[in-house]
Amino acid sequence: MHPNALLDLATELLRQALKLDQPADMVVSNFFKHHRELGQRERHALAETAYAVLRQRLLWVHLAQSGSGALERRLAILAWQGTDGQLRGGMGPHEQKWLAEVREIDQATLPEKLRHNLPDWLANPLKAELGEDFWPLVAAISGQAPLDLRVNTQKAKREDVIAELKEAGIEAVATPYSPWGLRIQGKPALQKLPLFIRGDVEVQDEGSQLLAALVAPKRGEMVVDFCAGAGGKTLALGALMRNTGRLYAFDVSGYRLEGLKPRLARSGLSNVYPAQIAHERDDRIKRLTGKIDRVLVDAPCSGLGTLRRNPDLKWRQSPKAIEELTVKQTAILDSAARLVKPGGRLVYATCSLLKRENEDIALAFAAAHPDFEPLPAAAALASAQVERSEELDRDGMLRLWPQRHATDGFFAAAWQRKS
Numbered sequence: 001m002h003p004n005a006l007l008d009l010a011t012e013l014l015r016q017a018l019k020l021d022q023p024a025d026m027v028v029s030n031f032f033k034h035h036r037e038l039g040q041r042e043r044h045a046l047a048e049t050a051y052a053v054l055r056q057r058l059l060w061v062h063l064a065q066s067g068s069g070a071l072e073r074r075l076a077i078l079a080w081q082g083t084d085g086q087l088r089g090g091m092g093p094h095e096q097k098w099l100a101e102v103r104e105i106d107q108a109t110l111p112e113k114l115r116h117n118l119p120d121w122l123a124n125p126l127k128a129e130l131g132e133d134f135w136p137l138v139a140a141i142s143g144q145a146p147l148d149l150r151v152n153t154q155k156a157k158r159e160d161v162i163a164e165l166k167e168a169g170i171e172a173v174a175t176p177y178s179p180w181g182l183r184i185q186g187k188p189a190l191q192k193l194p195l196f197i198r199g200d201v202e203v204q205d206e207g208s209q210l211l212a213a214l215v216a217p218k219r220g221e222m223v224v225d226f227c228a229g230a231g232g233k234t235l236a237l238g239a240l241m242r243n244t245g246r247l248y249a250f251d252v253s254g255y256r257l258e259g260l261k262p263r264l265a266r267s268g269l270s271n272v273y274p275a276q277i278a279h280e281r282d283d284r285i286k287r288l289t290g291k292i293d294r295v296l297v298d299a300p301c302s303g304l305g306t307l308r309r310n311p312d313l314k315w316r317q318s319p320k321a322i323e324e325l326t327v328k329q330t331a332i333l334d335s336a337a338r339l340v341k342p343g344g345r346l347v348y349a350t351c352s353l354l355k356r357e358n359e360d361i362a363l364a365f366a367a368a369h370p371d372f373e374p375l376p377a378a379a380a381l382a383s384a385q386v387e388r389s390e391e392l393d394r395d396g397m398l399r400l401w402p403q404r405h406a407t408d409g410f411f412a413a414a415w416q417r418k419s
C-alpha cells in the first residue's frame with residue numbers, strides 16, 4: 001500500500017479510536033475487518049500507532065497544536081509506529097518540516113501532566129500511593145507488555161515447552177514468580193503452533209497466574225470462580241486441582257462464559273462447571289452456601305492495572321464509574337463469602353491499581369466479617385511454590401505493579417473462614 005494511503009488509514013483509525021466510546025481493541029479489530037487488504041506489517045503499524053497515541057494522548061495533542069490539517073493525521077505522524085520509510089513516503093514537504101521542528105522540542109521541559117499523560121483523578125491517588133515510584137510506573141505503562149504464557153501442567157512441562165518454542169524460533173524464559181509461567185518478548189503468532197492447539201499453553205499474564213496460586217485449590221475440592229468471565233483463572237485453577245473435584249465457573253455474562261468453551265476444550269479439563277447467574281444473589285448459588293472449599297472473587301473493576309495493554313481505559317474510566325464499581329465489588333464479595341465452608345479460603349482480587357477498589361474493599365470486608373481470618377499472602381504463595389513471594393506482599397496482601405514486578409497491576413486479599 002502507498003505510504004500516503006497508509007497514513008490516511010491511520011488517520012481514520014485514530015478518528016474512531018479517539019471517540020473513546022468503545023474499547024480500543026474492539027475499534028482496532030473492527031477496523032481491520034473492514035480493511036482486509038492490509039498486510040500483517042501494515043496492521044501492526046496502524047494498531048501500534050493508535051495505541052501509542054492513546055498512551056500519551058495529552059503529549060501528542062499538545063505537540064500537534066502547531067501543525068495544520070486534520071488533528072488525527074498530525075497525531076498519527078507524531079506517534080507513528082511503522083517504519084521511517086512509510087512515514088517519510090506518506091508525508092508532504094510541509095509535514096516533514098513541521099515534524100522535524102516538533103522533534104527538536106525537549107520533552108523533559110514540558111509540564112508534568114504532558115509527561116505522565118494521566119487524568120488528575122488517576123495521577124493524584126497514584127502519586128500519593130507510590131511516591132518516588134510514580135515515575136517508574138509511568139515509564140512502565142508507557143511501554144508494551146511482554147507476552148506471558150501459562151504452561152498447562154495437566155499436559156506439559158515448562159522445560160519441554162521452552163524447548164519446543166525454541167525450535168519454532170521463539171525465545172521464552174521462565175517467569176520469576178509463577179512456577180508455570182513463561183515470558184516472550186514481542187508478539188509472535190502462537191495460535192497455529194501445535195503446542196497451543198494441543199492446549200499445552202494458555203496466554204495469561206504472570207500476575208493472573210499468581211492469583212490462582214493464592215487460591216491454591218487441592219485435588220478433589222469444591223471450588224467456585226465467582227466472576228469467571230472467559231475463564232483465564234478458571235483454567236489455571238482447574239489444572240491446580242489436577243482435573244479432579246468440582247470447579248464452578250459463574251458469571252453474569254453468558255457471552256463471556258461462551259469464550260471459556262473453546263479454551264476448556266483445549267485444556268483437557270473435565271472438572272469445570274460453567275453457569276450463568278442473574279446476579280450475585282442468584283438462587284442457584286444459595287444451595288452452595290457453606291459448602292465450598294475455596295472461592296475466588298475476581299471482581300469486575302476499572303481494569304487500570306492493564307494500562308500497558310488497554311491504555312484507553314484511563315480516558316474511558318471516571319471517578320463516578322469507579323464509585324459504582326466499589327458498590328458492586330462489596331456486594332459480590334459479601335455474597336461469595338457465604339459459600340465458603342468453615343476452614344475454607346476466600347480470595348478477593350482485582351486488576352486495578354487503585355486502593356479504593358483494593359485495600360479499601362478488603363479491609364471493610366474484614367471489619368464486617370470477624371469470622372474470616374486474614375491469610376498473609378507471602379506465606380500462602382510460598383506454600384504454592386511461588387518464588388520470592390515476600391516481594392509480592394504488602395501488609396499481608398498481594399500487590400503487583402508493572403514497574404516492580406513486570407506484571408499487570410493486580411491486587412488480592414485472602415481469608416480463611418474460622419472453623
Ligand SMILES: C[S@@+](CC[C@H](N)C(=O)[O-])C[C@H]1O[C@@H](n2cnc3c(N)ncnc32)[C@H](O)[C@@H]1O
Pocket residue numbers: 208226227228229230231232233234250251252253256277279280298299300301332
Ligand atoms: C475481572 S473480570 C473476570 C476475568 C476472569 N476471571 C479471567 O480470569 O479471565 C470480572 C467478571 O465479573 C463479571 N461480573 C460482573 N458482575 C458480576 C456478578 N454480580 N456476579 C458474577 N460475576 C459478575 C463480569 O461479567 C466479568 O466477566
